[in-house]
Amino acid sequence: MQDVATEAGVSKATVSRVLSGTVHVEEPTADLVWKAVSSLGYQIDHVAKSLATGATHTVAVLVSDLGNPFYPDFIKGVESAAHSAGLSVIVCGGAAEVSDHASVMERQLQMLVSKRVDGLIVYGMLLSAAQVRRLLGSQVKVVVVGKPKRTPRGVRAVDIDFREGMQQVVAHLNSLGHRHIASIQLRGYDEWVARSRHRAFQEALAEHGLPYRKKWVGWVDQVDDRAFGREAMGRLLKRGDEFTAVVCHNDMMAIGAMQAAHDLGVRVPEDLSVVGIDDIFASSAMRPRLTTLALPRLEIGEIALNCLLDEGRGGKRAVVQAQLVARESTGPARRRR
Amino acid sequence: MQDVATEAGVSKATVSRVLSGTVHVEEPTADLVWKAVSSLGYQIDHVAKSLATGATHTVAVLVSDLGNPFYPDFIKGVESAAHSAGLSVIVCGGAAEVSDHASVMERQLQMLVSKRVDGLIVYGMLLSAAQVRRLLGSQVKVVVVGKPKRTPRGVRAVDIDFREGMQQVVAHLNSLGHRHIASIQLRGYDEWVARSRHRAFQEALAEHGLPYRKKWVGWVDQVDDRAFGREAMGRLLKRGDEFTAVVCHNDMMAIGAMQAAHDLGVRVPEDLSVVGIDDIFASSAMRPRLTTLALPRLEIGEIALNCLLDEGRGGKRAVVQAQLVARESTGPARRRR
DNA sequence: AGACTGCATGAAACCGCTATCATCATACCA
DNA sequence: TGGTATGATGATAGCGGTTTCATGCAGTCT
Incomplete structure (x- = not known):
């Protein structure tokens, strides 16, 4: 930067002012600076800038497992909004399959804080209340997505209206004559996400x-791997209870459930209707195509990022709606066995 | 850090030495420092550290579209290797759907360089030769994944052995009696990736x-959206040429192709065998399950990151093998129409 | 015993930028 | 015309670490 200043015949401070555009600089002077910048091919050093200003223009997004196609779409939304705002996105794929994911999470969090990220977007409540409090103390803004009830003060949140969505699901099933509806639910791990759907x-x-x-x-104990859904459905089916439909925690579980049905010679949708949540891309590619409660995945990501950008002390809250997409995995109820 | 130093009764320099572990510090002194650190809850500031040392412990990964499930898996591999090495990962999802993705890419690149990332992992050749040269000049290490032939000097590369893989594919088809094999190929955009498969x-x-x-x-002009595969297959099928099998640039295209076949009443695999490349998760979930040339997606990511970590002037090169997974979308050839 | 070596530690410069404050020229007012 | 408000620019002190260099102490050799 000193070089640019010398080249342009001005002071370092003026160069800084021109580049950041925070203070007005006279036209001719600014021109000189811009010329020097381009002739020297100068690029500002964001690390130094961050140290001086305290802003890194970097946000982190925490999800439980990149293997579940829902998250990449969500991240894609975050990313596109971030890029239009000139931010970079650090992705932490969580550690769903690691035994002590709590400590892994903790380490990652420390790293992010000490890297001074401007904000953190967390899908579900992967963090403990204490961790969240610590974050808020370290002036990292936090957005939680998909959390059901009240969040700690100062945390921004994007909620998904599952009540309304589930109304649609059950109404759909009910209109098809289903009265006995089973479900596949998540327990443990990320309980807040689990409970809101349940x-x-x-x-x-x-x-x-x-x-x-x-x-x-x-x-199921693990939600991003369809094998769990398959097992759970298998158990349910073998017990032989008289339900005619099943709604699953998410599409991955629903896909697993359909596999289990197939394994056991139970036809979908003739013998059993299956519905999922998320509308990941695979759901419309498989046969029969999965009926699901579609979430606007990219949009959720974009909203989450914009929440972060909002000035103010936080506590903002946005709600997105889910939309039932009826496809082939649901059909008229029929008494089984 | 000054606080810690005061608390421990030593100098800032000593604290730095203890924390970074670069220079030996006497046992009792170090203990004092550690106690002070934990009692004050001190966490090092990585931004300042980066400014001083020049290393950010951050790598970026560039892919064309997070919407193609291949990439999240790849990124997951990068990430898990990165985290065990104490690095963070910045993800750039590219701008496949943006019209002037070249300029978007350029902006992102500038941002990354000026953020001083330690390394860059690029899937395919999303960068121009000039851009790569510039990167190498700015001491950012570069790993290119999936590039066919020679890379610029100093660039590390992870290759995928498609020659061997395609042998398996064609041998498989040939053994089923297929003699007339069509294909869906990519043109434009990321040509290097396209050509190696072609x-x-x-x-x-x-x-x-x-x-x-x-x-x-x-x-097809766009490779991460199955709609393109569907269209391309539709055109091929309507032209009515007498091929009995089609191998597609990747699974997304293959899934699109199967949809087109379904639309036109062409049965898979009875009338047409379809094979893809990648083995994304959806491929085994759909019906008929897709025969595909499986790539070790996570492993590729891990290898790419380890390439980056390797010391030396670059030019390293790793090769990974692909493995045919025969499933239900391929069957005995049969003369059509 | 005195000179020399080695090693742990402290002091201060520096990484590259921003932000505060001082300075100076210009414009405006009475 | 002198005094003051205004606005552009320069000089410089941080931001929070690392690293070089200087210092002083303990141990070793002759």
Whole structure:
């Protein structure tokens, strides 16, 4: 920068002012600077700039597993919004398959804080309350996506309206004659995400006057790998209870469930209707095409980033709607066995 | 850091030495420092550290489109290797759908260089030769993945052995009686990636004494969206040429191709065998399950990152093998129409 | 015992930029 | 015309680390 200043015959400070555009600089002077910049091929050093200003123009996004196609789409949304705002995105794919993911998460978090990221977007509640508090103390802005209830003060949030969405799902199933609806639910790990879907499902059943039975829920411990959905569905099916439809925590689980059905000679949708959540791309590619509660994945990412950009002390909150996409995996109910 | 130094009764320099572990510090002194660090909850500031040392412990990975499930898996591999090495990963999803992606790419590159990333992993040749040269001049290490032939001096590369892989594909098809094999190829955009697959296909055909006909190739301009594959296949099918199998640039295209076949009442695999490349997760979830040339996606990412880590002036090169996975989308050849 | 070597530590310069404050010229006012 | 407000620019002190160089102490050799 000193070189540029010398070349242009001005001071380093003026060069800085021209480049950052924070303070007005006289036209002819600025021109001189720009010429010097381009003739020397100068590029500003963002590391130094960050040290001086405290802003890194970098945000991090934390997700549980890049292997679930939902997240890449979400990240894509974050990224495109970030790039238009001139930010870079650090991706942390979590450590879903690692045994002590808590400590891995903690290490990553420390790294991000000490790298001074401007903001953090977390899908689900991968962080403990204490971690969130620490972050807020270190002036890292935090956006949580998909968290059901109240977030700690100062945290921004993007909610997904599963209540409304599940209404659509259950209404759809109900109109097809399904009265006994099973589900595949997540437990442990990322409980907040799990519960919001689970509760919305229960409420939707209740509002339609349909029964919720504990023996009709198949539990999975891991949500981003369809093998778990397959197992859970297999157990449910073998127990032989008389449900005619199943709604799954997400599409990965639903795909696993359809595999299990196939394995056991249960036809979809003739014998069993299956619905998922997310509308990942595979859902419309498979046969039968999966009926699912579609989430605007890219949009959620964009909204999350814009939440981060919003000035103010945080506490902002946006809500996005889900939309049922009825395809071939759901059909008229029929008594099984 | 000054606080820690005061608390421990030593100088800032000593604290730095203890924390970075570069120089030996006497046991008792070091203990004092560690105690002070933990009692004050001190965390080092990586921005300042980077300014001083020149290393950011951050790498960037450039891909054309996060919407193609191949890339997230690849990135996941990069990431897991990066995290074990204590690095962060900045993801740039490219701008496949943007009209002037060249200028977008250029801007992103400038940003990355001026953020002083330690290294850059590029899938395919998204960069121009000039850009690569500039990067090498700015001491950013570069790894290119999937590039066929010679890379500029100093660039590290991970190659995928498509020649061997395509041999497997064509041998498989040949053994099923297919003699007339069409293909869906990519043109423009990322030409190097396109050509390596295209050429390997041609060579494999030649070695089996099978004909390569220009009218049997369906061209696509965009490779990460199955709609393109669907269109290309549609054109090929409507032209009614007598091929009995088609090998596609990647699985996304193959999935599109299968849709086109379905639309036109062409049965897979009875009337037409379809094979893809990549083995993305959807390929094994759909019906019929897609026969494909599987790439070790995570492994490729890990290898790419380790290439970056290798000391030396670059020019390293690793080769990974592809493996045919025969599933249901290929079957015995049968004369069509 | 005195000179020399080696090693742990402290002091200060420096990485490249921003931001504060001082300076100076110009414009405006009475 | 002198005094003051205004606005552009220059000089310089940080931002929070690392690293060079200087210092002083302990140990070794003759």
